[in-house]
Amino acid sequence: MVTPEQVVQQQLDAYNAKDIEAWLNTYSIDAQQFELHGNIMASGREQMRQRMEARFAEPDLQAALLKRTVMGNIVVDHERITRNFPEGLGTVEMLCIYEVTDGAIRKATFALGEPARIFADSHSG
Numbered sequence: 001m002v003t004p005e006q007v008v009q010q011q012l013d014a015y016n017a018k019d020i021e022a023w024l025n026t027y028s029i030d031a032q033q034f035e036l037h038g039n040i041m042a043s044g045r046e047q048m049r050q051r052m053e054a055r056f057a058e059p060d061l062q063a064a065l066l067k068r069t070v071m072g073n074i075v076v077d078h079e080r081i082t083r084n085f086p087e088g089l090g091t092v093e094m095l096c097i098y099e100v101t102d103g104a105i106r107k108a109t110f111a112l113g114e115p116a117r118i119f120a121d122s123h124s125g
Helices: 004-017 020-024 045-056
Strands: 027-035 040-043 062-071 074-085 088-101 104-112 116-119
Touching: 004 020, 004 062, 004 074, 004 088, 004 104, 020 045, 027 045, 040 045
Parallel strands: 027 104
Antiparallel strands: 027 040, 062 074, 074 088, 088 104, 088 116
16 A cells, blocks of 8 residues: 555656646545645645646746655645746745545645745746
């Protein structure tokens, strides 16, 4: 059986490959994603697909794992995400808390930092 840490690593690898199907397959069918302290971001794979399709279209999207902590079926990743923000290319740090049950992510909670190191878009003017 796959460990919670392996499931979360598969999710991160699929995210960086921008492989929406592989990414979705790391989540249970009825998985939920939350902002820290409760606001639901997506419920079920279809809502998660809708959220992530635009993100995966960003040419510079990449997540770098800074630190991982595992406690039983809970995996906490501290990541630095490179994104294409409306203001240009930049990074944002995130804490990602995953609850893995029966080989799939059941719940994910995200704490998002402030965007940093925004660079002017080389495609503008």
